[in-house]
Amino acid sequence: MRPQPYLEPMRIRGRIATPQPLGLPIINLGFNELPYPPTPGVAEALARAEAHVQSYGNPHCNGLREALGARFGIDPDAIICGNGSEELLDVIARTFARPGDEILISQYGYVQFALTANRVGASLVKAPEAAMTTDIDALLAAVSDHTRLLFLANPNNPTGTMIPASELRRLAAALPDHIVLVLDIAYGEFAGSDYCADVHAIVADHENVVVTRTFSKAYGLAGARVGWAHGPDWLIPVLYAARGMGTVNALAQAAAIAALGEAGTVDRRVAEIVSERARVARALDELGLTTLPSRANFLMATIRDGDAALTEALVQHLFDSGGIIVNRTREAGLETYFRFSLGLSVHNDLLLECIRKFLEMQEN
Numbered sequence: 001m002r003p004q005p006y007l008e009p010m011r012i013r014g015r016i017a018t019p020q021p022l023g024l025p026i027i028n029l030g031f032n033e034l035p036y037p038p039t040p041g042v043a044e045a046l047a048r049a050e051a052h053v054q055s056y057g058n059p060h061c062n063g064l065r066e067a068l069g070a071r072f073g074i075d076p077d078a079i080i081c082g083n084g085s086e087e088l089l090d091v092i093a094r095t096f097a098r099p100g101d102e103i104l105i106s107q108y109g110y111v112q113f114a115l116t117a118n119r120v121g122a123s124l125v126k127a128p129e130a131a132m133t134t135d136i137d138a139l140l141a142a143v144s145d146h147t148r149l150l151f152l153a154n155p156n157n158p159t160g161t162m163i164p165a166s167e168l169r170r171l172a173a174a175l176p177d178h179i180v181l182v183l184d185i186a187y188g189e190f191a192g193s194d195y196c197a198d199v200h201a202i203v204a205d206h207e208n209v210v211v212t213r214t215f216s217k218a219y220g221l222a223g224a225r226v227g228w229a230h231g232p233d234w235l236i237p238v239l240y241a242a243r244g245m246g247t248v249n250a251l252a253q254a255a256a257i258a259a260l261g262e263a264g265t266v267d268r269r270v271a272e273i274v275s276e277r278a279r280v281a282r283a284l285d286e287l288g289l290t291t292l293p294s295r296a297n298f299l300m301a302t303i304r305d306g307d308a309a310l311t312e313a314l315v316q317h318l319f320d321s322g323g324i325i326v327n328r329t330r331e332a333g334l335e336t337y338f339r340f341s342l343g344l345s346v347h348n349d350l351l352l353e354c355i356r357k358f359l360e361m362q363e364n
């Protein structure tokens with residue numbers, strides 16, 4: 001008999017590996033990444049760090065935490081960095097949830113929340129949403145004696161919708177103190193720096209609230225894998241106990257510190273994406289698609305009166321005719337939707353053109 005794993009095997013999706021039939025360059029809009037290359041400052045920092053790659057990076061990311069603290073007005077000791085914020089979500093789940101415990105999320109919450117629950121053997125409980133947007137009262141109503149952790153992404157992925165910081169504050173105030181509330185603002189920059197500051201301010205008033213952020217989205221460092229969490233003083237050392245020692249590598253730390261020093265470029269790029277978000281949503285509306293009101297760097301859309309098969313055909317058409325990869329949202333209730341990141345305007349134009357042609361083909 002083979003050894004028995006505690007986890008089900010994970011199926012790896014194959015769309016990216018499929019050869020593009022026309023030999024076109026691939027434009028991957030499926031991962032909510034930023035389309036820009038590294039800034040000169042980041043590229044230089046990476047080259048400098050590369051020259052010392054025989055040495056370990058700082059295990060506690062001291063330089064990066066200090067830079068984060070200075071940039072956002074947070075005590076560096078209230079920060080822990082991770083190999084992407086994905087690692088920190090996992091670390092938080094490992095710290096607080098075990099079989100028999102419940103992890104509460106919103107109906108269309110970020111898929112990693114479900115994966116972390118699965119990894120630790122906790123039960124996942126989903127609270128219904130209203131208009132594909134988080135409903136605080138529904139979350140509070142779903143709290144039980146077994147709830148240990150509430151994960152909430154705001155703006156959310158895949159929907160892109162968000163609720164105001166005042167609603168998060170209301171949730172933090174009403175949630176029992178023994179439940180950890182994780183506010184994942186991976187896309188916070190696209191909703192505004194004031195919004196981010198308001199969310200961090202909630203941590204100061206609660207012993208059970210953690211904010212997670214990432215360099216993968218607004219900072220364009222998805223491949224470097226750097227995320228961070230801001231939590232109450234007592235919590236951060238506990239999270240270190242669950243996190244691997246050298247998970248944020250030396251190159252990633254150097255790149256993140258350099259990116260923090262280029263706030264002007266980051267802000268300009270975020271503004272460009274936000275402006276493209278509005279332009280593409282308007283164009284899709286004119287083409288007869290519905291988009292959810294996104295505050296992130298991506299849009300989730302559906303063809304009006306379309307079904308899952310039509311969406312599947314559109315997703316395939318985008319790849320076959322334009323080399324464009326979008327995310328086919330397969331979560332229950334989202335089968336007729338697809339999600340794509342806002343790319344460079346030339347890529348967004350190509351996406352719109354491919355959609356227009358697809359709709360024309362449907363009519364004929």
Ligand SMILES: Cc1ncc(COP(=O)(O)O)c(C=O)c1O
Nearest residue numbers: 084085086153157186214216227
């Ligand atoms: C809502 C949300 N949180 C966290 C992450 C994880 O990002 P990373 O691990 O790259 O920091 C993502 C990535 O797509 C996300 O959509």
